[in-house]
Amino acid sequence: xxxxxxxxxxxxxxxxxxxxxxxxxxxxxxxxxxxxxxxxxxxxxxxxxxxxxxxxxxxxxxxxxxxxxxxxxxxxxxxxxxxxxxxxxxxxxxxxxxxxxxxxxxxxxxxxxxxxxxxxxxxxxxxxxxxxxxxxxxxxxxxxxxxxxxxxxxxxxxxxxxxxxxxxxxxxxxxxxxxxxxxxxxxxxxxx
Amino acid sequence: xxxxxxxxxxxxxxxxxxxxxxxxxxxxxxxxxxxxxxxxxxxxxxxxxxxxxxxxxxxxxxxxxxxxxxxxxxxxxxxxxxxxxxxxxxxxxxxxxxxxxxxxxxxxxxxxxxxxxxxxxxxxxxxxxxxxxxxxxxxxxxxxxxxxxxxxxxxxxxxxxxxxxxxxxxxxxxxxxxxxxxxxxxxxxxxxxxxxxxxxxxxxxxxxxxxxxxxxxxxxxxxxxxxxxxxxxxxxxxxxxxxxxxxxxxxxxxxxxxxxxxxxxxxxxxxxxxxxxxxxxxxxxxxxxxxxxxxx
Numbered sequence: 001x002x003x004x005x006x007x008x009x010x011x012x013x014x015x016x017x018x019x020x021x022x023x024x025x026x027x028x029x030x031x032x033x034x035x036x037x038x039x040x041x042x043x044x045x046x047x048x049x050x051x052x053x054x055x056x057x058x059x060x061x062x063x064x065x066x067x068x069x070x071x072x073x074x075x076x077x078x079x080x081x082x083x084x085x086x087x088x089x090x091x092x093x094x095x096x097x098x099x100x101x102x103x104x105x106x107x108x109x110x111x112x113x114x115x116x117x118x119x120x121x122x123x124x125x126x127x128x129x130x131x132x133x134x135x136x137x138x139x140x141x142x143x144x145x146x147x148x149x150x151x152x153x154x155x156x157x158x159x160x161x162x163x164x165x166x167x168x169x170x171x172x173x174x175x176x177x178x179x180x181x182x183x184x185x186x187x188x189x190x191x192x
Numbered sequence: 193x194x195x196x197x198x199x200x201x202x203x204x205x206x207x208x209x210x211x212x213x214x215x216x217x218x219x220x221x222x223x224x225x226x227x228x229x230x231x232x233x234x235x236x237x238x239x240x241x242x243x244x245x246x247x248x249x250x251x252x253x254x255x256x257x258x259x260x261x262x263x264x265x266x267x268x269x270x271x272x273x274x275x276x277x278x279x280x281x282x283x284x285x286x287x288x289x290x291x292x293x294x295x296x297x298x299x300x301x302x303x304x305x306x307x308x309x310x311x312x313x314x315x316x317x318x319x320x321x322x323x324x325x326x327x328x329x330x331x332x333x334x335x336x337x338x339x340x341x342x343x344x345x346x347x348x349x350x351x352x353x354x355x356x357x358x359x360x361x362x363x364x365x366x367x368x369x370x371x372x373x374x375x376x377x378x379x380x381x382x383x384x385x386x387x388x389x390x391x392x393x394x395x396x397x398x399x400x401x402x403x404x405x406x407x408x409x410x411x412x413x414x415x416x417x418x419x420x421x422x423x424x425x426x427x428x429x430x431x432x433x434x435x436x437x438x439x440x441x442x443x444x445x446x447x448x449x450x451x452x453x454x455x456x457x458x459x460x461x462x463x464x465x466x467x468x469x470x471x472x473x474x475x476x477x478x479x480x481x482x483x484x485x486x487x488x
Contacts, residue, residue: 014198018250021210025248026307028217029391029406058214060207111335115215115224138220138367139406141387167369171218184218186367186406 004044004074009056009081011040020053024173027182032135032146034128039178044077046070050175051096051123052077058119059084059094066092068099071123089118096121100152103162103170114167117185124150127176132192139184145192146181148174159189199246199279205229209247209402213393216404221366222334223317228400238271238296239397241313245294248309248393249275254282256290261298261439261456268296285459297360299381301438301460304390306407312375314396317403319363319373339371342414350419359424365412366405374411380423380439385411428453431473433464 010016023035038053059082066089109117130149169185212226231239259268263285287302362379392405415421440453455461
């Protein structure tokens with residue numbers, strides 16, 4: 001535990017967080033596009049550098065965070081560097097996970113405040129290779145193919161139920177190594 | 193700049209604004225409440241736009257700031273200098289060279305491209321505020337996508353005036369879901385928002401709202417089949433550069449009725465004149481009385 005907590009966060013918090021945020025923003029604006037984040041960060045196991053960078057960039061004491069069992073060994077580092085407290089997924093605004101949770105159990109906001117939904121930071125084995133998914137929606141001039149390794153087999157069906165809630169719904173940031181991809185709720189995702 | 197964090201705002205404030213921006217991009221056209229901070233200039237001078245710009249700006253960005261299309265007005269100059277001092281960011285007046293463009297009430301004439309971000313300063317984010325003063329009610333109307341009130345307003349304009357009497361801040365439907373105020377840009381600029389390659393972010397400081405339109409997103413100006421949306425433009429060519437396609441400002445030149453129509457977008461006008469285009473009342477660049485090359 002102490003070995004994990006001893007790992008540093010961003011070397012230059014203001015500038016490194018800005019670079020990581022712009023990667024997430026570009027990913028959210030162009031869903032399916034691969035962006036780099038956290039490439040110079042030493043992430044605590046089992047978190048990937050991109051996962052750790054997204055947490056440092058977006059989560060703080062104002063936000064509740066849930067970690068699934070697989071990411072739990074990194075919790076001392078996350079609590080120390082983000083200054084956040086852990087809660088259960090059904091109450092969390094941010095969820096970090098290695099195994100994709102049931103999206104329907106996560107807060108999806110209300111009709112009047114759809115922004116009060118959770119953001120799922122989902123670490124997968126690889127992005128850019130693996131199962132192909134066809135993405136279309138705002139941000140994309142034409143449909144594009146996203147390849148991701150490590151999503152559940154029935155992900156497209158689960159996502160369709162999430163997308164049907166629009167404007168409510170969960171937004172996902174997929175992370176693998178130092179790359180990330182965003183799936184805002186506005187996206188249509190189909191098996192390609 | 194000593195004594196201030198990079199880009200003026202503290203990191204916790206930036207994280208709060210960044211979370212709002214991400215949700216805004218995920219829900220195109222929906223207004224996200226945020227904890228607007230005090231900024232060293234008055235409300236109404238771009239405090240919302242400045243906070244959004246401060247949250248996204250990085251050392252490798254190149255910032256352009258325009259006020260009604262002009263790079264050289266007081267508001268544009270002071271905001272550009274604010275970020276040059278607090279974020280040590282490179283600045284430009286060239287639309288094509290900028291990575292981030294903060295704007296008050298115009299979209300540049302030069303088409304924006306992939307990867308650019310345009311930040312609008314918004315005085316009133318609620319498109320229905322003149323029709324329904326209660327925010328509780330308008331939130332409910334947005335939740336239900338109940339925009340009949342706005343259609344009635346447009347219909348009454350047509351019944352009284354024969355046309356829709358809105359020339360700026362013309363309401364748009366974003367992604368066929370949310371009614372959105374495009375900020376007080378002229379209706380002439382509305383078509384530029386449709387399927388724009390650049391990311392569009394909107395910040396309203398006094399009203400404490402952030403909203404966004406992702407790239408390549410449908411943005412339709414409200415209209416009727418028999419009264420289609422018609423962007424208005426003064427029927428003249430720019431007196432200085434001769435452009436027949438740009439939005440024009442009318443400038444009074446004397447007290448005997450003299451007037452001059454010039455491009456509102458100063459960069460567009462200067463670029464055209466530098467390329468040798470001369471309007472009816474212009475002087476070629478480099479000639480006595482002619483324009484000098486714009487300097488930062």
